[in-house]
Amino acid sequence: MHFYEHLQTELTRIKTDNLYRDFKVLSSKPEAYVEYKGNKVLQMSSNNYLGLAGDLRITEAVIKAVEKYGMGSTGSRLISGTHKLHIELEEKLAELKETQKAIVFSTGYAANIGAISALLTEKDAVYSDELNHASIIDGIKLAGTNKFIYKHCDTQDLERLLEENHKKYRFNVIITDSVFSMDGDIAPLKEIVNLKEKYNAVLFLDEAHAFGIYGEKGQGLAHELELNHKIDIQMGTLSKAAGSEGGYICGKSELIDYLKNKSRSFIFSTAPSIPAIAASIKAVEIIGNDYDLRKRLWKNIKYFKTGLNKIVITSDGNKTVERGNLFGQQSQIDCHVGASRLLAMTNEAPKSAIFCIKFDDIEKTLQISQELLEKHHIMASCIRPPTVKTPRIRLCTMALHTKQDLDYVLEKLSLFHN
Ligand SMILES: Cc1ncc(COP(=O)(O)O)c(C=O)c1O
Numbered sequence: 001m002h003f004y005e006h007l008q009t010e011l012t013r014i015k016t017d018n019l020y021r022d023f024k025v026l027s028s029k030p031e032a033y034v035e036y037k038g039n040k041v042l043q044m045s046s047n048n049y050l051g052l053a054g055d056l057r058i059t060e061a062v063i064k065a066v067e068k069y070g071m072g073s074t075g076s077r078l079i080s081g082t083h084k085l086h087i088e089l090e091e092k093l094a095e096l097k098e099t100q101k102a103i104v105f106s107t108g109y110a111a112n113i114g115a116i117s118a119l120l121t122e123k124d125a126v127y128s129d130e131l132n133h134a135s136i137i138d139g140i141k142l143a144g145t146n147k148f149i150y151k152h153c154d155t156q157d158l159e160r161l162l163e164e165n166h167k168k169y170r171f172n173v174i175i176t177d178s179v180f181s182m183d184g185d186i187a188p189l190k191e192i193v194n195l196k197e198k199y200n201a202v203l204f205l206d207e208a209h210a211f212g213i214y215g216e217k218g219q220g221l222a223h224e225l226e227l228n229h230k231i232d233i234q235m236g237t238l239s240k241a242a243g244s245e246g247g248y249i250c251g252k253s254e255l256i257d258y259l260k261n262k263s264r265s266f267i268f269s270t271a272p273s274i275p276a277i278a279a280s281i282k283a284v285e286i287i288g289n290d291y292d293l294r295k296r297l298w299k300n301i302k303y304f305k306t307g308l309n310k311i312v313i314t315s316d317g318n319k320t321v322e323r324g325n326l327f328g329q330q331s332q333i334d335c336h337v338g339a340s341r342l343l344a345m346t347n348e349a350p351k352s353a354i355f356c357i358k359f360d361d362i363e364k365t366l367q368i369s370q371e372l373l374e375k376h377h378i379m380a381s382c383i384r385p386p387t388v389k390t391p392r393i394r395l396c397t398m399a400l401h402t403k404q405d406l407d408y409v410l411e412k413l414s415l416f417h418n
Pocket of ligand 1: 107108109110112135177179206208209238239246247
């Protein structure tokens with residue numbers, strides 16, 4: 001078969017399966033309402049949890065930095081690309097995260113693949129949650145290490161795998177997201193830390209969707225649970241709550257110096273640009289000091305969760321997943337409460353800014369997402385395989401939303417109820 005014929009056949013198959021994806025092009029600032037096809041649309045799909053992506057304080061800091069230092073970093077970090085702003089950002093991150101050092105990559109994806117592939121070899125083993133982010137999965141593939149995938153948030157399964165295998169390998173590394181990006185639930189971190197200690201393992205925590213949101217100063221879930229000193233490798237991204245772009249790893253000096261010398265996505269890639277770094281510096285400063293923003297986000301998370309509970313039909317008491325027939329078919333609103341253990345600890349229902357409504361039918365999920373967008377002007381993304389196994393509408397609350405915004409979404413969601 002001709003090469004392009006093959007591509008066309010594959011594209012046709014993807015389209016037939018309702019899996020073809022394309023851009024939704026926006027033409028405004030990243031605020032609560034964005035412009036899409038000439039319409040003002042309520043943004044419920046953004047990872048801009050604190051609204052920092054369009055924050056004026058950051059815009060001003062970026063303009064000043066660009067005027068003074070220009071745009072491009074002009075080289076990789078170890079050749080000519082390290083500007084004093086890179087160092088300032090790394091120092092600020094290490095200070096906020098209370099670690100000895102930090103290292104910044106151009107994206108969170110680069111941080112995960114770069115760190116995992118540098119740290120693990122065929123002599124080692126990784127124990128990875130089955131719903132970990134693609135960048136972790138790809139990092140593991142690249143490392144060529146021995147891998148054991150444990151059932152989602154299932155510490156019994158993790159312990160079974162550690163028990164069976166830990167003696168065979170030089171290092172045993174447990175890797176988990178702290179907040180799972182497509183489900184919004186939370187890793188049972190306390191139990192994972194206990195297992196790390198019991199089996200003398202290393203713990204790698206991806207705080208991509210937790211940075212800026214948990215912890216007194218927004219450091220992440222590990223700080224919220226006062227477990228940060230037990231996490232060996234604290235990874236996060238500057239592209240979500242921080243509203244900029246870039247990824248980081250925080251930890252002990254040996255870890256960071258090792259990554260600086262061994263991580264290929266760090267070494268063989270141009271250093272992040274001046275505007276991205278200047279934005280991140282300001283964002284880290286705001287995250288550490290602006291308690292109000294976080295409060296607003298949490299108020300919205302709680303309000304939205306309560307509203308969703310009202311339109312989801314049955315709640316089976318202690319169970320963490322509520323089931324109903326919202327949207328006229330079997331659906332689940334996970335509302336990120338998969339973390340039953342954490343719930344038990346805090347006795348508090350809403351646990352992340354990510355809410356998902358799952359369906360067993362891709363076409364129906366797509367249709368609902370499209371109707372929300374075209375008819376009701378709500379951007380509520382449809383997440384489909386291969387990103388996830390079960391299709392879903394993924395909704396994110398932001399500090400920028402007002403009560404009226406959330407009420408509007410709840411009202412429109414309830415229209416699908418039968
Ligand atoms: C859990 C998790 N880790 C890592 C990443 C990658 O971060 P970035 O978008 O900064 O490349 C993401 C992004 O979606 C994520 O959700």
